[in-house]
Amino acid sequence: MNEREVVVKSNAGVHARPAMMLVREAMKFPCSVKLIKGEVEADCKSIMSVLGLAIITGTTLKIRAEGEGEDEVVANIVKLIESDFKAN
Amino acid sequence: MEKKLILKNLLEKDHDIKLRIIAGSGGLNKEVKVGDINRPGLTLAGFYDFFASERMQIFGLGEYAYMMNLSREEKMEKYGKFFSFNVLCCVFTHNEMPDDLFIEYANRGNTPVFITESQTTRFTTSLLHILDEYFAPCVTLHATLVDVFGIGVLLFGKSGVGKSETALELIERGHRLVADDMVTIRKIGETLLSGSSSPMLQHHMEIRGLGIINVREIFGIRSVRNEKWIDIVVLLEEWDSKKEYDRLGFEERNYTILDVEIPYIIIPVRPGRNIPVLIETASLNQRLKKHGIFSAIEFDKRIQNWVQAEDVIIK
Numbered sequence: 001m002n003e004r005e006v007v008v009k010s011n012a013g014v015h016a017r018p019a020m021m022l023v024r025e026a027m028k029f030p031c032s033v034k035l036i037k038g039e040v041e042a043d044c045k046s047i048m049s050v051l052g053l054a055i056i057t058g059t060t061l062k063i064r065a066e067g068e069g070e071d072e073v074v075a076n077i078v079k080l081i082e083s084d085f086k087a088n
Numbered sequence: 089m090e091k092k093l094i095l096k097n098l099l100e101k102d103h104d105i106k107l108r109i110i111a112g113s114g115g116l117n118k119e120v121k122v123g124d125i126n127r128p129g130l131t132l133a134g135f136y137d138f139f140a141s142e143r144m145q146i147f148g149l150g151e152y153a154y155m156m157n158l159s160r161e162e163k164m165e166k167y168g169k170f171f172s173f174n175v176l177c178c179v180f181t182h183n184e185m186p187d188d189l190f191i192e193y194a195n196r197g198n199t200p201v202f203i204t205e206s207q208t209t210r211f212t213t214s215l216l217h218i219l220d221e222y223f224a225p226c227v228t229l230h231a232t233l234v235d236v237f238g239i240g241v242l243l244f245g246k247s248g249v250g251k252s253e254t255a256l257e258l259i260e261r262g263h264r265l266v267a268d269d270m271v272t273i274r275k276i277g278e279t280l281l282s283g284s285s286s287p288m289l290q291h292h293m294e295i296r297g298l299g300i301i302n303v304r305e306i307f308g309i310r311s312v313r314n315e316k317w318i319d320i321v322v323l324l325e326e327w328d329s330k331k332e333y334d335r336l337g338f339e340e341r342n343y344t345i346l347d348v349e350i351p352y353i354i355i356p357v358r359p360g361r362n363i364p365v366l367i368e369t370a371s372l373n374q375r376l377k378k379h380g381i382f383s384a385i386e387f388d389k390r391i392q393n394w395v396q397a398e399d400v401i402i403k
Contacts, residue, residue: 048268
């Protein structure tokens with residue numbers, strides 16, 4: 001299992017498009033990927049689940065992956081969030 | 089998503105209880121931290137062990153009559169001691185108005201005092217209901233909740249196994265969506281689980297290839313509901329040829345959520361299997377069980393009776 005914490009800094013929080021980018025990144029890997037905000041856990045492979053977290057600017061998120069590709073997927077998602085969803 | 093309950097929220101009109109504030113309005117921003125209430129009869133009589141001052145204090149006719157029978161000196165002593173604890177708030181039922189001295193103490197300590205015209209028991213029931221809403225244990229799960237023939241079906245499964253597509257097909261067949269992909273589950277009492285969607289996602293679902301759709305707009309108001317008891321948990325999983333699936337249905341498996349056990353079935357998914365029909369049937373079967381009819385066991389009895397009868401003939 002790999003887990004890292006990251007603070008969302010992008011201005012509009014995670015609205016539909018950034019959510020899609022997170023999901024797309026998670027879908028590249030076979031492992032389970034979770035986004036955790038406080039006590040609420042969301043499946044990072046589901047758009048509705050990610051949107052349901054209501055991530056706003058300043059939200060601290062935990063990214064937890066388990067299984068094949070866990071290190072890479074966590075690194076990629078952290079990079080995506082830290083770059084304010086401008087990667088690629 | 090945790091909501092805080094502030095005393096002034098209780099004055100809002102959308103609640104089942106009708107309260108008026110008569111004193112201590114300076115304390116209206118206090119937060120209610122426990123979901124219990126206290127009848128302060130024993131406390132007023134002078135027994136202060138176990139005094140739960142952090143709870144809402146409900147003064148019924150008994151407490152009121154006791155207070156009215158006190159002399160001014162006794163009142164000063166008793167109220168002084170009572171309010172020396174950090175009392176959350178007081179509620180007088182039956183529209184009974186506490187005396188001026190009580191109000192004076194309440195104002196001094198910024199302890200809100202409410203009155204209501206309801207009877208004590210009825211008021212307490214409504215209040216506990218509201219408190220339960222706020223303090224019920226809660227968990228958010230990655231699942232889809234559909235009301236199928238009145239049975240709340242919680243669909244689990246890895247992303248991509250077809251939860252949303254199954255839900256969509258069920259909606260198309262006249263059933264109702266409660267929440268897609270993210271279900272907030274609250275435990276009501278000891279044995280009931282209530283599922284709902286987060287307000288932001290309500291009535292929407294994501295279907296691969298279509299994107300996000302508004303189920304209520306597309307299928308109409310009868311295709312959605314906001315909240316549903318959870319009656320059965322269904323796990324959708326890809327068919328594993330090495331795994332033994334239940335063929336008879338004698339055994340009842342349970343899935344535990346918030347310490348509540350809910351009947352649980354696993355449905356293997358394979359191209360060509362009509363999952364929505366299986367779920368409809370599972371729901372109807374569950375309804376039968378609720379009515380005391382257990383198909384698998386009834387069938388077994390029938391076979392046994394038949395076998396015994398055949399034995400007799402052969403003999």
